[in-house]
Amino acid sequence: MAPARSFSVERIFFAAAFVALASPSYADLQLCNRTSFAAEAALGVDSGGAHATRGWFRVDPGQCRLVLRGKIEADHLYVHARALAVYGPVKPLNAAQIELCVGEADFLVAGARCKNAGEKIVPFAEVRPRDVEGVPTVLLAEPADYAADQARLAAVQRLLALAGYGVEPIDGLAGPRTDAALAAFLRERGLAPDAAASPAFVDLLIDAVRENASRGLLWCNETAHTVMAALGVDEPNAVAVRGWWRVEPGACVRPDLPRRGVRQVYSFAEAIDENGAPIEKAGRALQWGGGAAFCTRNTKFEIREHGRCEARGLSARAFAVIEISSRTGTTIRFRETGR
Numbered sequence: 001m002a003p004a005r006s007f008s009v010e011r012i013f014f015a016a017a018f019v020a021l022a023s024p025s026y027a028d029l030q031l032c033n034r035t036s037f038a039a040e041a042a043l044g045v046d047s048g049g050a051h052a053t054r055g056w057f058r059v060d061p062g063q064c065r066l067v068l069r070g071k072i073e074a075d076h077l078y079v080h081a082r083a084l085a086v087y088g089p090v091k092p093l094n095a096a097q098i099e100l101c102v103g104e105a106d107f108l109v110a111g112a113r114c115k116n117a118g119e120k121i122v123p124f125a126e127v128r129p130r131d132v133e134g135v136p137t138v139l140l141a142e143p144a145d146y147a148a149d150q151a152r153l154a155a156v157q158r159l160l161a162l163a164g165y166g167v168e169p170i171d172g173l174a175g176p177r178t179d180a181a182l183a184a185f186l187r188e189r190g191l192a193p194d195a196a197a198s199p200a201f202v203d204l205l206i207d208a209v210r211e212n213a214s215r216g217l218l219w220c221n222e223t224a225h226t227v228m229a230a231l232g233v234d235e236p237n238a239v240a241v242r243g244w245w246r247v248e249p250g251a252c253v254r255p256d257l258p259r260r261g262v263r264q265v266y267s268f269a270e271a272i273d274e275n276g277a278p279i280e281k282a283g284r285a286l287q288w289g290g291g292a293a294f295c296t297r298n299t300k301f302e303i304r305e306h307g308r309c310e311a312r313g314l315s316a317r318a319f320a321v322i323e324i325s326s327r328t329g330t331t332i333r334f335r336e337t338g339r
Helices: 148-162 176-188 193-197 201-212
Strands: 025-033 039-047 050-059 064-073 076-083 098-102 107-110 120-127 130-132 135-141 217-221 226-235 238-247 264-272 292-296 301-303 315-323 330-334
Touching: 025 039, 025 050, 039 064, 039 098, 039 120, 050 064, 050 098, 076 098, 076 135, 098 107, 148 176, 148 201, 176 193, 193 201, 217 226, 217 238, 217 264, 226 292, 226 315, 238 264, 238 292, 264 292, 264 330, 292 301, 315 330
Parallel strands: 025 135, 217 330
Antiparallel strands: 025 064, 039 050, 039 076, 050 107, 076 120, 098 120, 130 135, 226 238, 226 264, 238 301, 264 315, 292 315
8 A cells, every 4th residue: 555645644753962062061951842742851860870850841842941040060961752641642762771760740850760659760862952042952853853833833733633623744834734724723712813823822722632532533553563544434325435544653643524423433444564565464464444345545535435446446445333432532543463
């Protein structure tokens, strides 16, 4: 299957920008978020073999936050960054040099080991800040290498998609699909057009995602492979099947449903390799579906007629019937075992 580029969610990781400084001392350290996720970060300091950690510092996409004031001497400086829980399970893929202790809420932990209830060990990556306008800065980045304004727009796109608005691809670039989804969000909530430029707009979107978590369908990819997913929805005289949504490892995607109150949908998904070919395990394609047959094609599609698929140059796929919970919504987790 060739990847459908018009529906994409990038593989995400938080990578620290590595630029060597002449001295391992830092003053007024800031974190800058160049990812498409609202993130929380924890800092770790190693001074003479003694460790301490502090967090959490929320940093919104495209923003910077001062996290340490004054001068701090350190042999090593570490960062652990995580997306807010609203995004679902986003797998941290940055290589870890050390494991240190963090708390659940605001915390300051002396020592590398956990001693109190609610604390846990997490991986930290060593960083060397770069100088940005005279301030030592650690960048949180992802492979798309967004500038500040692109990171914020990509974050808006991602949150709109999770809130149920059709906005893919998540690319940090303005376009008619993004404009339409943003306009619909603002209109439905009675917000002025300039509300999208407000610093509080990310929080408004996060609230909308939390509200929408009790509705609709969420696909979460818990495999090591890219997964392409398709969705079918009942219409008065047909089943409308659309695809493809791209769900990267560790990411979740909420497909936009055509209306509120949908209680049954059809879902099919298939793991692909870097060339877009289906992945097989034990001689079988790594797929997630069921017994409802509908037509699909390898590129972006929307199909309502499902007879004689192969004769029409299409592929017949076996979709699973999915009941949508009116109270909590429904999450489908793509796993390599227990399918």
